[in-house]
Amino acid sequence: MAETQRRENPAAARLAAIRLPEDEAGWARAAREAALSRLHKMGLPSRRDEYWRETDPSALIAPEPVEAAPLVTDEAPVFGEIDRLKVVFVDGRFDPAASDPLALEHVEIERLADALKADIHWARDLFGRLEETAHDPVPRPFAALNTATATDGVVVRVRGRAPKPISLIYLHRDARSDAVLHHLVRIEPGAELTLLENGPAAARFSQLLEVDVAAGGSFHHVRAQGRDHERRAITHLVGRVAEGGVLKSFTLTANGALSRNEYVVRLEGAEAVTHLAGAAVGDGAVHPFHHDDTIFVTHAAESCESRQVFKKVLRNGAVGIFQGKILVHPVAQKTDGYQLSQGLMLDGDSRFFAKPELEIYADDVKCSHGSTCGAIDEEQLFYLRARGVPRPEAENLLVLAFLAEALEEIEDPALAEDIRNRLEAWLRRRQG
Amino acid sequence: MLEIRNLHVKLEEEDKVILKGVNLTLPDGEVHAIMGPNGSGKSTLSYVLAGREGYVVTEGEVLFDGENLLAMEPEERAAKGVFLAFQYPVEIPGVGNMTFLRTALNAQRKARGEPELSGAEFLRLVREKAKALKIDPEMLKRSVNVGFSGGEKKRNEILQMAVLEPKLAILDETDSGLDIDALRLVAEGVNALRAPDRSFLVITHYQRLLDYIVPDVVHIMADGRIIRTGDADLAREVEKTGYADILKELA
Numbered sequence A: 001m002a003e004t005q006r007r008e009n010p011a012a013a014r015l016a017a018i019r020l021p022e023d024e025a026g027w028a029r030a031a032r033e034a035a036l037s038r039l040h041k042m043g044l045p046s047r048r049d050e051y052w053r054e055t056d057p058s059a060l061i062a063p064e065p066v067e068a069a070p071l072v073t074d075e076a077p078v079f080g081e082i083d084r085l086k087v088v089f090v091d092g093r094f095d096p097a098a099s100d101p102l103a104l105e106h107v108e109i110e111r112l113a114d115a116l117k118a119d120i121h122w123a124r125d126l127f128g129r130l131e132e133t134a135h136d137p138v139p140r141p142f143a144a145l146n147t148a149t150a151t152d153g154v155v156v157r158v159r160g161r162a163p164k165p166i167s168l169i170y171l172h173r174d175a176r177s178d179a180v181l182h183h184l185v186r187i188e189p190g191a192e193l194t195l196l197e198n199g200p201a202a203a204r205f206s207q208l209l210e211v212d213v214a215a216g217g218s219f220h221h222v223r224a225q226g227r228d229h230e231r232r233a234i235t236h237l238v239g240r241v242a243e244g245g246v247l248k249s250f251t252l253t254a255n256g257a258l259s260r261n262e263y264v265v266r267l268e269g270a271e272a273v274t275h276l277a278g279a280a281v282g283d284g285a286v287h288p289f290h291h292d293d294t295i296f297v298t299h300a301a302e303s304c305e306s307r308q309v310f311k312k313v314l315r316n317g318a319v320g321i322f323q324g325k326i327l328v329h330p331v332a333q334k335t336d337g338y339q340l341s342q343g344l345m346l347d348g349d350s351r352f353f354a355k356p357e358l359e360i361y362a363d364d365v366k367c368s369h370g371s372t373c374g375a376i377d378e379e380q381l382f383y384l385r386a387r388g389v390p391r392p393e394a395e396n397l398l399v400l401a402f403l404a405e406a407l408e409e410i411e412d413p414a415l416a417e418d419i420r421n422r423l424e425a426w427l428r429r430r431q432g
Numbered sequence B: 001m002l003e004i005r006n007l008h009v010k011l012e013e014e015d016k017v018i019l020k021g022v023n024l025t026l027p028d029g030e031v032h033a034i035m036g037p038n039g040s041g042k043s044t045l046s047y048v049l050a051g052r053e054g055y056v057v058t059e060g061e062v063l064f065d066g067e068n069l070l071a072m073e074p075e076e077r078a079a080k081g082v083f084l085a086f087q088y089p090v091e092i093p094g095v096g097n098m099t100f101l102r103t104a105l106n107a108q109r110k111a112r113g114e115p116e117l118s119g120a121e122f123l124r125l126v127r128e129k130a131k132a133l134k135i136d137p138e139m140l141k142r143s144v145n146v147g148f149s150g151g152e153k154k155r156n157e158i159l160q161m162a163v164l165e166p167k168l169a170i171l172d173e174t175d176s177g178l179d180i181d182a183l184r185l186v187a188e189g190v191n192a193l194r195a196p197d198r199s200f201l202v203i204t205h206y207q208r209l210l211d212y213i214v215p216d217v218v219h220i221m222a223d224g225r226i227i228r229t230g231d232a233d234l235a236r237e238v239e240k241t242g243y244a245d246i247l248k249e250l251a
């Protein structure tokens, strides 16, 4: 019976196999159970669902991950030159020996697993609470699955200006690893934090980041997803920004059989700001590359600003998906919304799909969106070559120029430089 | 330096013949001007010399220092010293002007087996050349030609020429859109580079530029051919009488 069920309905089998973690505080257990019941109601996704038509969720649903060989490389670690507090996870498990002591001025930082065992903890007001609000109107079952089952992560509360970034490092050693990480970030009024993430984490990786930015707080997020070719990842950034708060996120994706990055951000106080950006480069020649950014930004207060800048460079059958929505509530007058999604196709084999959506219920708003898909500009290429720049180098310069607008969303120059160097190195390796 | 023999060129995309047997010999150290009505094929000739795609050479040849120029990639031609100042310089958002120039210069030096310039050496070189052309240093920081006025774009072409120090510089209507002060600066930039081993092909619509860059030879181009060749006086004659008379004379 169980065998047939698994074969015929992997989603049902996966749901049936869920075991909630034991020995947690009552409130944590309750949050897990609530998430599980949400998940049972919405079910796991299939390609029939509107926002899963272009991305096949089956590898994320299957009981076991597809094997993914850890990438062997001798290049310098991402963010290696940045002074940061290192928090290391190996195949989705916190590694205290490889991490810095969890101490940083103005910041409380703790392992999620420990927080969930404490009978009284501030995390109670955040764990699963933002995720819970992220399903309306579009369900995000993997986020609920994450809340129900996440085994590790960090909880971070910031009360002032963090003196350096917290850097989450996701190492991947086991080709069959299946990691589920859940992080909570609470930025208290006027506080500031930069959070860095890098690495593949596991063969299959589910990550959920719940970020609560209080009035005047500011949260900067820069991430580089691991370059392991066969890795698969589903990530969620669920954010809430109060009056005058800022939430900015940038993601670099190079390689990966599957990256589905979802963003659900609500601007809840006047003059709140969110900038979401990403640069993805994929070459499907040897391994498949499928990258999907799915975004939902809600303007629920006056005079807020949102930007979405997502660029994808695709070659040899690589696939890039952008599904981005801006929802403007009737109260959200003077909204400034911007959305740009662009694909640069380096050959005729690749595929870029964009679904930009605006839903506006206020009348005094400025919202613009644009989506383009094109090849390298021949005039620009010739101009560079006519000045002596050889074709491959000229192409790389133009690819970097195409990505520049997304990279400009990274405020810190040293971080921007690091990301740019990664892209250059990636392009050079594929030059031919 | 440059030897164009019976050059016939048509468009790749359509069966339109543009150059119909161009002959031109440009010796070392000389400045030749090409004048002619709009649509006569001047820009096409300059693009073919620089190696732009989209053209088919159906007959004839071009020798550059004795080598078959048409067989080379555009970047090879540049490294060997061919430079085209574009009639319509191309905007490249996202590529900084300095990065562009430095990448170009070092790529050429590398191709010639010369050592690359360090950041400091390059900066010194560009600042000096930019100053002579009265180019605002702010302009150097912006993306290539983005937000430049017409005149700024043309001066930027001349700056590139000054930095790259080509052997053969082709200037395609670099004077158009320039006021008299800018025109003088551009001419000074060209004259400063005049040397026994450097030649110029100056394409212009107006004789005005040739008051400042005095050519050794003037060619008149019409309908894809060089129809007359003379000295600097020919330019003045054309200016006075217009092309109509010459064309009529020919017909």
Ligand SMILES: Nc1ncnc2c1ncn2[C@@H]1O[C@H](COP(=O)(O)OP(=O)(O)O)[C@@H](O)[C@H]1O
Binding pocket: B011, B016, B018, B036, B037, B038, B039, B040, B041, B042, B043, B044, B045, B054
């Ligand atoms: N890519 C092209 N497609 C179509 N027609 C072209 C193209 N390039 C040039 N031509 C035509 O060829 C002729 C010569 O153009 P051009 O070389 O620009 O002349 P000039 O620079 O002397 O004004 C013109 O009739 C022009 O319309």
Ligand SMILES: [Mg+2]
Binding pocket: B042, B043, B044, B087, B172, B173
């Ligand atoms: Mg022309």
